[in-house]
Amino acid sequence: MSSSNAPSRRRVLGGIAATAATVVGWNVATQTWATAAEAGSARGYVAPVPPLDGTLRTSAADLVQFSKDFGNLVKDIVPWAVLVPGSVNDIVKMVNFARSNNLKIAANGRSGTGDDLESHSNYGQAAVPGGISIDSRGLSKIVSVGSTTAVVEAGVTWAQLTDAAMAKGKTPPAMPDYMHLSIGGTLSVGGIGGTVGKYGLAVDTVESIDVVTGTGQLVTASATVRPDLFNAALVGGGQVGIIVRATVRIAPVKERIVVFSLVYDDMAAYLADSEKVLAEGRFEVQAGEMLRTPDDAGWRFKLELGAVYTGTAPARDPLIAGLRDVRAEAVIDDMPFRDYIFRFDAYVDYLKEADYWDQPKPWLSLFLPASKAKQFLHLAQAELTANDLGGGFLLTYPYRTSKLKRPLGVQPNESVAYLFDLLRFPHPGEPDIQGMLEQNRRLYDKAVALGAKRYLVGAIPGMTPAEWKRHFGNRYADFCNAKRRYDPAGILTPGQGFFA
Known part of the structure; x- marks a missing residue:
């Protein structure tokens, strides 16, 4: 995955590093950042960076941190700048700046534990090559924890919210299995875990969201206020706006x-x-x-x-x-x-210690119609070996599709579906990552032929806009209308590739 508008790695990491401290604007003619010294004599117009509460960073060290994601499968995704917002207003300003100067912009959850912070997109979904990446850690405040809802900024993790809620005898009812993910990023894709059969996805527990749209407006959306934006932002892959705050339901723990x-x-x-x-x-x-x-001769279930x-x-x-x-x-x-x-924290520690964590991760996440689950699982058993898992695992279990309310969280057309979540952690040095990606594509095509849908995370090569249109089905027209209304310049989150 790459962008024809993106600069070379050498140009980004060499040319910008020396000027990082004094960047004052964007040179429209040369399509580069301008320093204070260059601005007065620069060829062409220099659009001044607006005053910010946070910082706009262009050093090599900052850009390198945003030049890969959790999947470690895509290349040439170095941004030209990283915004560490000091306020929501910084995001409003920089979205407007990006739109005025034909730059792409996207949020990056930068979640994890300790110093291991990274984009948890798996196949470049949050990447913005040649654009502006927003470090969501700049918005990491738990605003309030009440009796039935909590208000959090987008960079707060589920772990942080859960501990704050538990201190008051509460908990989010629906959470991902890995708790150290940003809430904003999770809501952009859905958020699935072991309580999906009872409560649905994490997005199904959201009361309202504050969103900076691609037109540079900060607005609140809910099921009754701007429902088109609400329904397009949740599980919308960052296509209509950047979620900056959410009100989520909590329940007694x-x-x-x-x-x-x-x-x-x-x-x-x-x-x-x-x-x-x-x-x-x-x-x-x-x-x-x-x-x-136990004898590694085949498959069983737990x-x-x-x-x-x-x-x-x-x-x-x-x-x-x-x-x-x-x-x-x-x-x-x-x-x-x-x-x-x-519970996954100890396993994550093992994956890091055994050098699995930083390997490429060709994940495949699908929703299977229950009537076809047995047929597909037989296909998967015939395709997959122990080596295809490496240090990872394969989740598969049923849930009621009626529990999933958000329109873009599209589901098989049955009352019960199965998650099929192939979470590969290849052995260090695995030589055939490309073969695993091709296997993902084969399995995806077979699943779609059986009526399956995909989860927005995961790595499926070669997805075309026509295939995304088929994926979203009768929700696609509304999604396109919301995209045209809230991001008419098409500056938001290009890595998803839904429309081009």
Whole structure:
């Protein structure tokens, strides 16, 4: 993925670094940043950078940090500048500046843990080569935590919100499995986790959002106020505006959770039991995984179910009565609820220590119609090997599509669908990353032929505007209308490639 308008890496990292401290404007004629010394004698008009509460950074060190993303699969995505906003008004100013000077601009979540902060897009979706990247960490304030809602800036992570809410006996009802993601970035793609069967995606818990549109206006949108903007910004991949603040629902938190890990050697039994417990609503949390057999000769399944409680623990046997798992291999844990929702942190530590974290990650995330799940999973089993996972894993479990309310979170045309989330962490030095991308494309094409949809994260090469139109289906016309209304100059988030 690259841009014909993007400068060469040498030009960006060499030419701009020396002038980073004194950039005062954009030279329209040369399409480069101008220093104070150059502005008076520059050839052509220099558009002055507006006064900012934060900073506009153009040093090589700053640009390098924004020249790759979590997927580590795309090249030539170096921005020309990084905005670290000191206020929402900085984003308003710089969107207007970008529009006036024909520059692209996009938000970058820069989330993670410790010093490991990065864009968590997987295939260049948040990249803005030759444009302005907005470091969302500049907007990381938890504005308020009330009895039923919390108001947060876009750079706040789900981990930060959860800890603040738990201090008041609350929690977000729908969260991603990896908690150290920015809320603004998550809402741009949906946000899926083990509570999707009960609460939907993270976007389904949003009451309202504040958005800086591509026309440089700061507006509030909700299901009743500017609903076209609300519906196009949530799961809209940053195409109509930059989410700067969100009001999200929170609910009373339970103190503990009983987690049942049930193993299945038979796919049909796994699928039937998964849909059975979903229909009966036995559990607050339901997830599942396709994993290698102990002898690495094939595949089996694990059903993960969570019953939350405060006080007396629920009786265990009735909760899993009638299920056809390999009961001798069942593992049942009782733990603090917070420990469960942060359960991936220890695994992330392992991936970093074993040098998996920085490898290319050809992920594939799909939504399968339940009636075709068995057929597709058989196809996947025939395609995939242990090496295709590396240090990663493959999630697959059902949920009710009626729980997903936001129009652009398009779903298969059935009441129940399955997540198929191939989260690859290739072995260090894996030589065939391109082969994995091509495999993603084959699996995607087979899934679409069965009525599947894709999640906006992940890496599927060769997606065309026509294929995106097919993906969005009857929502596409409204999406296009919102794009024309709220980003008529087409300056926002080019990496998604929905329209060109």
